[in-house]
Amino acid sequence: MSDKVEYDEQARVSNWRKFVRKNLLIHLIPNTVLNTVVPYFAFKAQNSVHLFSGEQNLARFLLPMSLLLPFMITLDILKKIKELQHSGAINYKVDEKITGYPFILKKAGLNGLYSILVVFALMLALHFSFPKNHDFGITPSAVCAGLLAGLYSITFFYLAIRRFRIDAV
Template identity: 30%
Template sequence: MMNILNIEPIKQFIIKRASINLIINLLLNFGVQYWGLHNFEQISFSSGEQSILRVFLPLAFFLPLFVTMDSVKRFYDKTCQKNVPYSVPKKYKTLKFRLILGLKNAGWSLLVFSIILVSVFLLSPKNMMFNSVLVMVVLTSMAGAMAVIFTISPVVQILRATRKLNSIH
């Protein structure tokens, strides 16, 4: 079985989209976090005007959803333009497919982040406050990593599903 990342146009597409999504998400998330948290020296886990939960959970859901949907659309467009020598069935173009795949990735991401946040909550002392600069750095780093993961993941999933579909016929 051939490694799908060895196909040069697919590798170029993934590197380009992952780099663009990384830069955009780093800048966007740092700007949003700075704007939202720059007035706070310390933030709590779940209470107060600004909290860890209010910052992490939307990021954990919406970033994978929108990055996945964008990656699927752009990959399908590249295959239609014949820039990528790979035939992808039309069912992978639909908004329904993009939404289902995006929601699946967002659900997994939300589950993982929820487990991490519950662990932090259970292991940290009661009423512990977090440094807002550290929270900004961690969130921005996580957003960048998630952007890369959720750019690559849907392309690999589509290629595997297409390969499996072609092997059945």
């Protein structure tokens, strides 16, 4: 009987590891590629890339991405964890505060709000530290947008599962 219980516990830990690997790749690869390619072709249609000025500026891509990407990643991961919690596929302690949608939406909203505030503050600091009408370049700007999307994918994925990862292993 104890072998069965031990096997179930190992299976749940294995399910948790598969969940983490699969969902991290699902978020990391498309976000990085799309958020590099789309700005690159949008910037290529113009001569220069500025932070806040111009038709296709860097803020036009980074600020919406900084709000929506953390929000959507957190929302998606917490919803998937909630489904796994109810099916019993992963092993962690049940806490009633984390099962409801108000908690999920609050956590996702706060992650999106904090990330856009930090990125906006950094962009303002860059704007005031560089000379007026400084050109950031097409390729470096697109690569930075893609790297930021990859960083968001990893960071907010692990922030969403931080509470559960400790209990699962």
